[in-house]
Amino acid sequence: MARPLKINGTSGLKQMSDADLDRLQYNLRKRYASFLAYYHTSSSGVNAANGQTSSGTGPAGALNVGSVSGWTSIGSATDTKSTQQSATQERNNSGGDDYPAYPGLGTTTVSTYAYHQNQSASTLGTAFAANDQYSYLKFISPATLRTATGYNDDFFDEIITQCLTDMYSGDEVGSYRVSTSAPSSGGAGTWTDCGTWHADTTYAAGTTTHKLWVKTALDTPPGTDIKPVMWNGSLIKEVASIDETGAYQATSFIDQALIPALINKVAASKIKYEVVTSDPGGSSNRGSFTDTRQTTELQEQSFSDPTYTSTSTPSGAASAQATYFLKLNNPA
Numbered sequence: 001m002a003r004p005l006k007i008n009g010t011s012g013l014k015q016m017s018d019a020d021l022d023r024l025q026y027n028l029r030k031r032y033a034s035f036l037a038y039y040h041t042s043s044s045g046v047n048a049a050n051g052q053t054s055s056g057t058g059p060a061g062a063l064n065v066g067s068v069s070g071w072t073s074i075g076s077a078t079d080t081k082s083t084q085q086s087a088t089q090e091r092n093n094s095g096g097d098d099y100p101a102y103p104g105l106g107t108t109t110v111s112t113y114a115y116h117q118n119q120s121a122s123t124l125g126t127a128f129a130a131n132d133q134y135s136y137l138k139f140i141s142p143a144t145l146r147t148a149t150g151y152n153d154d155f156f157d158e159i160i161t162q163c164l165t166d167m168y169s170g171d172e173v174g175s176y177r178v179s180t181s182a183p184s185s186g187g188a189g190t191w192t193d194c195g196t197w198h199a200d201t202t203y204a205a206g207t208t209t210h211k212l213w214v215k216t217a218l219d220t221p222p223g224t225d226i227k228p229v230m231w232n233g234s235l236i237k238e239v240a241s242i243d244e245t246g247a248y249q250a251t252s253f254i255d256q257a258l259i260p261a262l263i264n265k266v267a268a269s270k271i272k273y274e275v276v277t278s279d280p281g282g283s284s285n286r287g288s289f290t291d292t293r294q295t296t297e298l299q300e301q302s303f304s305d306p307t308y309t310s311t312s313t314p315s316g317a318a319s320a321q322a323t324y325f326l327k328l329n330n331p332a
Helices: 020-039 154-169 247-270
Strands: 005-008 010-016 063-064 074-084 086-089 106-117 139-140 142-146 174-178 190-202 209-216 274-275 284-305 307-328
Touching: 010 139, 020 154, 020 190, 020 209, 020 247, 020 307, 074 307, 106 190, 106 274, 154 247, 174 190, 174 274, 174 307, 190 247, 190 307, 209 284
Parallel strands: 074 274, 074 284, 174 284
Antiparallel strands: 005 010, 063 106, 074 106, 086 307, 139 142, 174 209, 190 209, 274 307, 284 307
């Protein structure tokens, strides 16, 4: 693989090291995670300043509670609870039992959650634009420089593959989990609250709310923050026009070249979530959530002339009726 180049000393060039590339692909995943977080936390659901042009549309890989036009259903879950029921009977003047039999507990569906994922190429970075301006320089021989010219470049394939691996089984920046509170997996970092994923309500034993979280950063980023150099003109031979990439230009390299490459892989179902009812285990298990109900019955009787009433009321602790898992498929 011909690696991107960086400034060596004051005027030379050298290939980026493993540590340099570790930080570059981390910055890429951090950037992608920022788009996911923005989709969930912004009222418009779109970040027009960063390439998203369709209002309310999240990038490929984004999850949503509820249907979104063009998005793929990835499963569903229900929230049920037990209900109080009463049976009544008028006074029995024939010598029989005046109180009716206890009716038992009822069950009602509080909510049905339909989960969807954007599994198509999104409006975020749809084209590999202006290679000479936004791409990177590489050596193709000791004396020849060239810009990367498309997604089939070995470097793009390698760095995107590493991104997907780290999202799945590494530090998890750029991926989702479901939990009642901020997760701690993948090393210390920042998890952004993306809203309610599932609320488990009961008759009288409280409500447990599971939220969707996306990891957006690490407390201690990997590698070294060395920026690649890029071509700042129209002719490859004009080496004098090479500038070390500054903050804005580095963002352009990520937004205009690397983000589209990552989006293409994600849209090809490389980052695919499902809601399942069996524990997928390992790195595929991105959190579980449960539908519970109180199944113990408190029995009470009352009389209001001429009516006798027998009442069954849910009581005690709630027990699991169904358990769901958010599954992330292995991108390998």
